Amino acid sequence: xxxxxxxWADAARLYVKKPVLTMLFLGFSAGLPFLLVFSTxxxxxxxxxxxxxAIGFFAWVGLTYSIKVFWAPFVDSIKLPLLFSRLGRRRSWxxxxxxxxxxxxxxxxxxxxxxQLAAIALCAVWVAFSSATQDIALDAFRIESADESVxxxxxxxxxxxxxxxxxxxxxxxxxxxxIASWQVAxxxxxxxxxxxxxxxxxASEPALKNTPLRASSALSLAGLKHSFVDPFIDFxxxxxxxxxxxxxxxxxxxxxxxxxxxxxxxxxxxxxxxKTQIAQVTKVFGIVVTIVGAFVGGIVVARYGVYGxxxxxxxxxxxxxxxxxxxxxVGADVSWLYVTISADNFSAGFAQTVFIAYLSGLxxxxxxxxxxxxxxxxxxxxxxxxxxxxxxxxxxxxYQVFFLYAAAMGLPAILLSLILxxxxxxxxxx
Numbered sequence: 467x468x469x470x471x472x473x474w475a476d477a478a479r480l481y482v483k484k485p486v487l488t489m490l491f492l493g494f495s496a497g498l499p500f501l502l503v504f505s506t507x508x509x510x511x512x513x514x515x516x517x518x519x520a521i522g523f524f525a526w527v528g529l530t531y532s533i534k535v536f537w538a539p540f541v542d543s544i545k546l547p548l549l550f551s552r553l554g555r556r557r558s559w560x561x562x563x564x565x566x567x568x569x570x571x572x573x574x575x576x577x578x579x580x581x582q583l584a585a586i587a588l589c590a591v592w593v594a595f596s597s598a599t600q601d602i603a604l605d606a607f608r609i610e611s612a613d614e615s616v617x618x619x620x621x622x623x624x625x626x627x628x629x630x631x632x633x634x635x636x637x638x639x640x641x642x643x644x645i646a647s648w649q650v651a652x653x654x655x656x657x658x659x660x661x662x663x664x665x666x667x668x669a670s671e672p673a674l675k676n677t678p679l680r681a682s683s684a685l686s687l688a689g690l691k692h693s694f695v696d697p698f699i700d701f702x703x704x705x706x707x708x709x710x711x712x713x714x715x716x717x718x719x720x721x722x723x724x725x726x727x728x729x730x731x732x733x734x735x736x737x738x739x740x741k742t743q744i745a746q747v748t749k750v751f752g753i754v755v756t757i758v759g760a761f762v763g764g765i766v767v768a769r770y771g772v773y774g775x776x777x778x779x780x781x782x783x784x785x786x787x788x789x790x791x792x793x794x795x796v797g798a799d800v801s802w803l804y805v806t807i808s809a810d811n812f813s814a815g816f817a818q819t820v821f822i823a824y825l826s827g828l829x830x831x832x833x834x835x836x837x838x839x840x841x842x843x844x845x846x847x848x849x850x851x852x853x854x855x856x857x858x859x860x861x862x863x864x865y866q867v868f869f870l871y872a873a874a875m876g877l878p879a880i881l882l883s884l885i886l887x888x889x890x891x892x893x894x895x896x
Contacts, residue, residue, distance in 0.1 A: 485611040486623045488669055493627025495560070495662030496604050499567045499597035501635040502574075502655055503527050503590040509640065509731040509741070510648045511586075514579040518732055522857025524587065525728040525850060530594035532847035534602055538839030539693035541602045554671035556610070559603035561666050566596030568659040575652035605842065606835035609826050610672035618772075621822035622764030625815060629753045629760070634658060637749030644741045697833035698840070704830070708889065712828070715882040717844040719776075719821055722784045722876030723814060724849025726869060729856045733790075733865055738798035747800065752807040759815025764823075766816075772824045773887040779817025780883045784876025786810040791869035821845070 501507075508521045541559050549558035570593035577586045608620050635655050642651035702709045734744045766775050789806040796802045825845070829837045852875075860868050 483612070483616065483619070484670075486616065486619045488611070489608055489620050489623040490627040491665040492560075492604055492607065492669060493624035494631040495564060495627075495659075495665055496597075496601055496624070497628030497631030498635050498655065498658055498662060499571075499593055499600075501632055502571060502639070502652065503594050503597075504728065505731045506636055506639045506651075507586075507590060508728055509735070509744075510643070510651075511579050511583075512732050512735055513643070513648070513741075516579055516583065518729075518857040519861060520583070520857075521732060522728060522860075523854055524590065525853040525856065527587065527590045527594050528728075528846065528850040528853075530591060531598045531601065532843045532850050534598040535836070535839040535843040537599070538602045538836045539697070541599065541839075542606070542697075542833065542835035543693045553667075556603050556607040557666050557669060557671050560600055560607070561663060563596050563600035563603065564659055564663050564666060567593055567600065567662075568656050570596060571652055571656035571659070575649055575656065601842065602835050602839050605838040607669075607672060609829055609834050609838060610831060611670075617826040618764045618767030618819065618823040621767075621819045621826070622760045624822070625760040625819055626757050629756050629815070633749055633753040637745040637753070640741045640745040640749060644745075693836070697830075697836040700830050700833060701828075701837055701840070711882070711885065713844055715879070715886060716825070716841050717848050718882060719780060719879045720783070720817075720845055721849045721852070721879065722787060722872055723817070724846060725852045725875055726787065726790065726856065726872045728853050729860060729865075729868070732857075733794075733860075734803075736865075737793070739800075739803065743800060743803075747803050748807055751804065752811040755808050755811040756815035759812035759817075760819045761815075763816040763819030767820055767823045772820055772827070773883075773890045775816070775820040776824060777880065777883040777887060779813065779820050780876060780879040782809075782813030783817050784873050784880065786813045787869045787873035787876070791866050791873070794864070794866040794869060 504525075504527075507527075508524060511521050511524065512518070545555070546558045546562055549561060552558070553561060570589050574586060574589035574593065577589065579586055608624060609617070612620055635658075639651040639655060642654055705712055730748070731744065734748065735741075739747075763775060763779070786806075786809045789809045793799075793802055793806045825838060825841045828841060856868065859871070
């Protein structure tokens with residue numbers, strides 16, 4: 467991991483570099499589909515009377531993001547017919563994935579949750595698959611577009627675009643559902659994917675690395691080894707006996723944050739908040755706070771490196787759940803909702819920026835998409851799996867107990883952050 471200390475002014479100036487600004491628009495394209503198969507979808511289902519237990523199981527749609535490592539080698543090494551010659555390796559996959567998201571949303575919007583829940587689940591899986599494929603290509607695009615010292619700023623700019631998209635697919639969708647219908651909301655989100663496609667068309671393709679590319683009809687045994695085996699061998703060779711510790715850390719870092727995500731909107735609705743209040747506080751104000759946290763995280767990483775900020779992010783993510791536990795006792799108090807969202811979203815923006823910068827530094831650019839997909843899959847897999855039982859947990863106990871449990875799930879990440887920081891302090895700067 468590169469260790470660089472800049473002045474505060476030099477760290478802030480990274481945000482006007484062209485690759486950093488480009489990530490703002492591509493981050494929007496990555497963020498738009500996510501809530502439409504997650505918390506916005508859960509609000510739609512709850513509004514139609516779907517049980518909390520059934521909504522909880524929809525969290526498993528998010529497992530698609532956690533298993534993307536299995537098809538990431540294809541994104542890393544296969545040329546898409548027609549698109550590759552015009553757009554290049556990364557942008558061709560980005561455009562194809564964005565088209566898949568739009569098609570899935572168009573199909574989903576024509577279904578009724580009361581009678582076609584299984585069909586909605588299938589459409590949600592397709593949207594998540596297309597979105598995860600977009601993430602594979604975009605993560606590689608981001609890492610290959612700038613050197614390691616700029617990755618903190620790249621991550622922050624990406625998260626700004628991502629969060630603006632969450633504002634559109636979260637607050638925007640809730641507003642539209644409140645004043646019109648859920649059908650209007652989802653049609654509007656499908657239309658916004660056209661803007662994401664324009665962003666891909668106008669972006670600059672990063673320089674092609676020395677990674678062999680193959681047409682889809684020419685996969686040999688040697689090619690399969692290079693795509694599926696060599697990236698993992700490379701990671702374990704570079705990290706030695708600490709490789710498993712690093713992978714455990716990657717899998718557990720966001721557990722406390724992800725475990726409660728699917729139940730957020732049902733929690734707000736069950737407390738008595740209106741959809742408009744939820745949109746204003748969690749999807750507008752909350753997005754702004756997250757953006758602030760993300761930019762602070764990017765500057766701190768550029769100034770001090772990643773390991774100290776990783777520990778701060780792990781602690782703050784766990785503590786934020788205690789605010790939700792308090793909100794469960796207070797009830798539908800908008801002032802306390804603002805306090806809770808401030809604590810949660812600032813810590814989330816800060817921690818995600820730092821963590822993305824850390825993961826970017828783990829990759830070998832000969833296998834960018836595959837290795838980063840491994841890390842980002844592990845990053846979400848434990849939390850997504852555990853969150854599938856969140857509705858059952860709440861039904862069996864209470865929201866307050868659930869949030870205390872989510873806070874406790876952050877303790878392993880705090881411990882591993884300390885271990886990795888101590889290990890990094892003994893390594894020579896590179």
